[in-house]
Amino acid sequence: MNFKINKAVLNNAIKKVSGAINPNTPVPALTGMHLAANQDGLTITGSDSDLSIRTFVPSDETEGVEIIEEGSIILPAKELAGIAQKMPKDLIAFATTDETQMQISSGKSKFTLNGADGNEYPKLPTVEGDSYPIKGQVLQELVEKTAYATSKTETRPVLTGANLFYQQGSIGMVATDSHRLSKVVGDEQVEGDISPVTIPEKTLQKLPKLIGDAETVHVKQTESQIVFQTEKAQVFSRLLDGNYPQTDRLIPAEHKTRLTTNRKDFLSAMERSTVLADKDQKVVTLEITDENSGIFETIELSHNNGEVGQSKEDIIVDETEGEELKISFNAQYMIDALKRIDDEKVVIEFNGAMRPFIIKPENKTHFVQLILPVRVY
Amino acid sequence: MNFKINKAVLNNAIKKVSGAINPNTPVPALTGMHLAANQDGLTITGSDSDLSIRTFVPSDETEGVEIIEEGSIILPAKELAGIAQKMPKDLIAFATTDETQMQISSGKSKFTLNGADGNEYPKLPTVEGDSYPIKGQVLQELVEKTAYATSKTETRPVLTGANLFYQQGSIGMVATDSHRLSKVVGDEQVEGDISPVTIPEKTLQKLPKLIGDAETVHVKQTESQIVFQTEKAQVFSRLLDGNYPQTDRLIPAEHKTRLTTNRKDFLSAMERSTVLADKDQKVVTLEITDENSGIFETIELSHNNGEVGQSKEDIIVDETEGEELKISFNAQYMIDALKRIDDEKVVIEFNGAMRPFIIKPENKTHFVQLILPVRVY
Incomplete structure (x- = not known):
């Protein structure tokens, strides 16, 4: 096995494949990366047997790989990655000395890396069908x-x-x-x-x-x-x-209270509300009161951590409709949900203090998130 | 105690002071930050009793602090830092409700933070003299x-x-x-x-x-x-x-072998040589041989980790003089030393395989680093 490869191309391929490798796997061959060269190019595989990643570097690209001799080998993953990253020149040459040993050189730097026969690598699952x-x-x-x-x-x-x-x-x-x-x-x-x-x-x-x-x-x-x-x-x-x-059937089709608000501002407020919270119990309370006969301009978000202090925040909303409500939930869940929405405005629909509520982008119907409230004593 | 402060100025001050605070200190007051306001400005202090850091924000700067009422308080450090970071507006208002409680507000966001009386904070050491x-x-x-x-x-x-x-x-x-x-x-x-x-x-x-x-x-x-x-x-x-x-007296005044080389290239070579090394034993061997009757163009750096493989590197040197030498040392020590030098070229002076050697910038005499070699069997 003998090939020359561009350093950046190799590093890119190794980085992808590394994600599948678990250094503590009980299967020794899987601690390595599998390299296989044929006339089409170089294939690199990493696997933890549950997840396998295979990348291919074609031999016909200008900045790709030049295959001089076909073959396959397993090389220790961490060391191969380290060498590929630190080589001094843009071109790295690989040449086996026997079935289990690879010489890697670039400029005036030369490594001899001990690996295993490429045929000892477990077969990837075959997935039949269309x-x-x-x-x-x-x-x-x-x-x-x-x-x-x-x-x-x-x-x-x-x-x-x-x-x-x-x-x-x-x-x-x-x-x-x-x-x-x-x-x-x-x-x-x-x-x-x-x-x-x-x-x-x-x-x-x-x-x-x-x-x-x-x-x-x-x-x-x-x-x-x-x-x-x-x-x-x-x-x-x-x-x-x-x-x-x-x-x-978990996603409610109707709602009793509904509000529309600015996503970023609401997210900042939620993040502030967790500053005083314990790591594992970021419960906040949202209170929607019908101060102006049905037209809410602000709602209140509060968190009380008796020992350290309290936080209170008035949230400016664009629109609300429906019943008054006081509901408690895990602020981290709301933060996670708001971060997944790209729109400027979000809509939140409630069905009372003890029922799940949904969060969705203002103008889209294909994406819905749901959070279960927390009972507060 | 009552003051208004610019958010960025406050965050900057808190960040400096945080470095001294150890959240696990046995002295409860030291888990907090000490805030003291007088007509000159705001002083914030953090301490773990070994190390204390005090910053001062003057009241006369445009973008600084406006002191409305003097006073002092201790506030929980992590929470204060979190609030200061996440506040929605550029201006943050602080006002005590009593000696141990602070209200912090910005925009529509309001925190009540429980602390301790400022007078309970340990006195910083007095250092007399010029x-x-x-x-x-x-x-x-x-x-x-x-x-x-x-x-x-x-x-x-x-x-x-x-x-x-x-x-x-x-x-x-x-x-x-x-x-x-x-x-x-x-x-x-x-x-x-x-x-x-x-x-x-x-x-x-x-x-x-x-x-x-x-x-x-x-x-x-x-x-x-x-x-x-x-x-x-x-x-x-x-x-x-x-x-x-x-x-x-540890720093040798003379040398038997001397070499001058490019700092960055030598550093890269040293870093490559540790790729195959165990984390705790990064021993490399440097070999200077007198191939061309006294004029060395390259020296050789090698590392051998029997199980995984070997690395070998030819180092291009600008100049060498003196005896032939084969010396082993911890590559990490050399990496640490080379990273502290700003010059393009470094000079390394040896006194034999078992004596400490020195590394210094080519043209400066005020900075010298020394490494003890390792005995290799």
């Missing part, structure tokens, strides 16, 4: 707007991922940790008969960077595996077992 | 070039600080952890009879930011305390007990 295309930008949005709401505890394992579903010709995604929920439907018509699957949070975390600015992502899925493919990267992920709960 | 002036820039240089070499273990407590000394009319500073040493003498004539004192590393760590771009720092010292004073900040520090070792 793929469907989805816009890179749409997939980005689905992931970024829902992944945060996945459960961080293993009580119900299926909730630690986000559910990808197909609804009225569009792909959507929903996540909930049973205290809050986020659901978004992509604004793109996708053809096919796509079964709902639940994608682990770790995969969601890595996906946006791997998709990058790819225009189209080709998705292929079975009952246990999903593959996301762009021109330069392939992401293989295990899926989560179990039936994802029916979330649509 | 002060001597030192250029801010010189003090910065002394600290930045030596603090890294202080000992991180408590075996010899006096080595955990840097020794400030007076020598032939200049102030200098030296630090050593007994494996390496850094000594720099300021290029400024200072008048006075200044006794050597040893400043704890924690103080050195904070000092550069606190000095900022102050032109002159006034230093006052006793046997147990030192105070650094600029126009806007005062730093009080405990000094370390014990006699600092005589370091001058």
Whole structure:
């Protein structure tokens, strides 16, 4: 195996693949990166067996890779990454001395790195069947707007991922940790008969960077595996077992109180309200009072941490309608939700002090977030 | 107590003072910041009793503080910092409701913060005697070039600080952890009879930011305390007990081998050589061989980590003289030393494989660093 590669191209590929590697894996081969060179180019793979990432550097690009001899090898991931980063010149030459040892040189610097035979690397899962295309930008949005709401505890394992579903010709995604929920439907018509699957949070975390600015992502899925493919990267992920709960019936269709406010100002106020809060208990109280016979100009947000002090804030609202309300909730959940909205204005719809309430962008219907209130004694 | 202050000015002052506060101190009053307002302005103090930082915001500046009523209070540090950072408007109003409670408001946001009576705050040490002036820039240089070499273990407590000394009319500073040493003498004539004192590393760590771009720092010292004073900040520090070792006799005046090389290239090579090293044992070997009858063009740097691999590097040198040499040392020490030098070229002088060697800027004599080699079996 023998090739020459541009330093920046190599570092870029290594960075992508690194995300899948767990240095503490019990499978020794998986602590390394798999490099395979053939006449088409160089393929680099990293995997923790649940998640595998494969990048491809074509040999025909000017600033890419020049393959001199085909072959494959496993090299220690951390060391390979360190060497690639610190090499003195823009061109790095790789040449095996035998099946398990690589010489890497650049300028007057030369490394000999001990690895393992490329054939010892575990096979990636094969995912059969047709793929469907989805816009890179749409997939980005689905992931970024829902992944945060996945459960961080293993009580119900299926909730630690986000559910990808197909609804009225569009792909959507929903996540909930049973205290809050986020659901978004992509604004793109996708053809096919796509079964709902639940994608682990770790995969969601890595996906946006791997998709990058790819225009189209080709998705292929079975009952246990999903593959996301762009021109330069392939992401293989295990899926989560179990039936994802029916979330649509959790989202209330009606409301008793409704307010529209500036997203940024409301977010700042929420962030201020957590300054005096304990780390684990950021409960705030929002009070909407009918001072001017139905026309509210401000609502009040307060937090009381007896020992340290209190905060109080008047929130300027654009519009409110409906009943008076005093409701308490976790401020961090509201902060997380507001951060996922791009619009200038947000709408919040309540159904009384003890019922879940929803947050959504003012002018869009495809994105809805839900928060369960907290009982305060 | 009642004052109005510009948000950025307040945040700046709080940030400086925060550095001295240890949230886990056993003295409750010291978990807070002390605020004192009088007609001249606002003084904010933070302290962990070893190190105290005091900043002053004058009342006569346009964008400063407006004192409405004098007084003092202790407020919880973390919460005060959080509030100051997150307030919505550029002007923040402070008003006590009683001796232990402060109302802080800005725009439509209002906090009530519980603190303690300002009179309960411990008195800062009084440091009597004359002060001597030192250029801010010189003090910065002394600290930045030596603090890294202080000992991180408590075996010899006096080595955990840097020794400030007076020598032939200049102030200098030296630090050593007994494996390496850094000594720099300021290029400024200072008048006075200044006794050597040893400043704890924690103080050195904070000092550069606190000095900022102050032109002159006034230093006052006793046997147990030192105070650094600029126009806007005062730093009080405990000094370390014990006699600092005589370091001058450790620095060899002669050499058997000498080389001059490009600092940046040598630093990159050293950094590459640590890629394959264990975290705690970054030993590299430098070999200078007399290939061309006394004229060396390259020297060789190598590292061998049997399990993972080896690295080898040819270093281009500008000039060498003296004996052939093969020497092993901790690469991290060399990296630390090279990073403290500003010059394009560095000179390294050796006295054989088992004797300490020195690193210095090519054209300056006021700054010398020393490293002890490692015995390799």
